[in-house]
Amino acid sequence: MKGRREHLRHLPDDFSEMGVILSRVNKSFRGATREPVNTFQTVSSISDRELNSTGSDHSSIIAIQTKVCEPEKVLVPALPDTACVERGYVTPQQVYNLLSAEEGQPALYDPHYILILDCRSTQRYKQSHVVTAQASVTLIHPALGCLISCTELQKFSIILLYAEEGCSPVGSEKARAESPDLQRCFFKLSDLGMDPVIVLGGFSAFHALYPFLCTPRFLPIEPQRHSLTIYPSEILEGALYQGSVSQASDYHIIKNLHITHVVNATANCPDAFPNTLSYLGLRLSDNAQQDLVEALPLASRFIHAALRADPAGRVLVHCSLGRSRSSAITLAFLMEHRCWSLLHALSWLKERRACTAPNVNFLRQLLTYEEQLFGRRLTNLEDIQR
Known part of the structure; x- marks a missing residue:
């Protein structure tokens, strides 16, 4: 695996490991005194x-x-809870933070930061989709296969897929029945050496939490992305x-x-x-x-x-x-x-x-x-x- 997606070779095993992706977002942009005071x-x-x-x-x-008071008692250290997320998936909340990421400038302004593929029907895509998403059929054709070169795919830091719903294990019989187009797209990209991830719960789950980050507009070029709200x-x-x-x-x-x-x-x-x-x-x-x-x-x-x-x-x-x-x-x-x-x-x-x-x-x-x-x-x- 080469290019800017090298750090995504391994999918996160749980919620906390998504930091492997988030903490390296900035790579997409490269080209005391104790006296009290009234603060x-x-x-x-x-x-x-x-x-x-x-x-x-x-x-x-x-x-x-x-x-302002001193703490009433000494606290007992605790560990952050980690949510169990099926391998190959990211939560809607993680997607929200990926879309909100910035380092110097918003990550979404970089056209090669994230490739989002909507694996639903064309009609559903036209009604509304996650901001900057493309219809998967424009890149992964059912009969013609991948319509974009590996060289171009490797330019993206993250490749994200979603169907209408779904959270079954990737490749399982249930997952193939729930979202055959998404599964075909996922494994086609995997065969090409990519590391795609899937939105847990699909578009329905993301839209329920973040409807303001869904749109019928297609924003393929960088100047249009600069109009996005971060x-x-x-x-x-x-x-x-x-x-x-x-x-x-x-x-x-x-x-x-x-x-x-x-x-x-x-x-x-x-x-x-x-x-x-x-x-x-x-x-x-x-x-x-x-x-x-x-x-x-x-x-x-x-x-x-x-x-x-x-x-x-x-x-x-x-x-x-x-x-x-x-x-x-x-x-x-x-x-x-x-x-x-x-x-x-x-x-x-x-x-x-x-x-x-x-x-x-x-x-x-x-x-x-x-x-x-x-x-x-x-x-x-x-x-x-x-």
């Missing part, structure tokens, strides 16, 4: 506020002063997202993801929708002098309260580019409320947001935070530095 603002909240409500009175905002990464399914200030300022993104709470970790960017969403404003700088002693527990409590609310909220954590400051906040939450070591939390985050890159000052402070939470150091700095 936070007030929390703006509106009770029982629905994002899609257009007739509500958003004039009242309640300012809440939040007291979404924040989904860190916890249907709950916690991480992205950039531009994404946090896009009302369509906020509406489509049903965001209710936002952690703004920028130094001076204003809150985009203060009359509609609940905000925690942190004035953080991405440098070696920024102290996070107050910001980390404060943000963790804000996120936890939002996700535990009734009804449960959805939280977007953002900084300028969604790489360093926002990553530190997300990692602190995963450590405190999932009881994960910094090493496990960082691995989880990078599997879902490949451009994650907290600066070394933040990493050192997160190590101190880990020690405060668990009563001992669980992670070595050398193991988490890029």
Whole structure:
């Protein structure tokens, strides 16, 4: 196997191993002091506020002063759960993060980043398909075989297939009965030395979660791809997202993801929708002098309260580019409320947001935070530095 798909020779055995794909997305683009400081603002909240409500009175905002406290007890370390996914499949959530990946620029802007083949009927394809997908018959003809050369196929980092539904083991009699066109396409590509993966549950499962990433439009060339909306990464399914200030300022993104709470970790960017969403404003700088002693527990409590609310909220954590400051906040939450070591939390985050890159000052402070939470150091700095 040659070319840019070398790292996809082995399909992920479980949910966590999809990080092999996500963490190398960037290859597609190649051609502290502990003195407390006031790093936070007030929390703006509106009770029982629905994002899609257009007739509500958003004039009242309640300012809440939040007291920063030490952890009440020492936490017991836990390991992240891994979902059992049939070999050869990826989940709709993993596909969402593949479509949202960025490193320098959005991955989807690269026409050779991902090849998505819709293995349904032409009629169903024309009605709606995953963004940038092509009808499989245009590449894998039932009678003529593969209509694209191996050289061209090897240019793609990822080859993704989907039928209408399906989750049976690849190659099984049930899978061949459920989606014969997809199975034929899968094995034709495999015979050519490719490593295609299949969307678990098919188009139906993906569309149920992410209808805004489905379209009747065909976007074959790079200039058309630049019109696509790139979404924040989904860190916890249907709950916690991480992205950039531009994404946090896009009302369509906020509406489509049903965001209710936002952690703004920028130094001076204003809150985009203060009359509609609940905000925690942190004035953080991405440098070696920024102290996070107050910001980390404060943000963790804000996120936890939002996700535990009734009804449960959805939280977007953002900084300028969604790489360093926002990553530190997300990692602190995963450590405190999932009881994960910094090493496990960082691995989880990078599997879902490949451009994650907290600066070394933040990493050192997160190590101190880990020690405060668990009563001992669980992670070595050398193991988490890029």
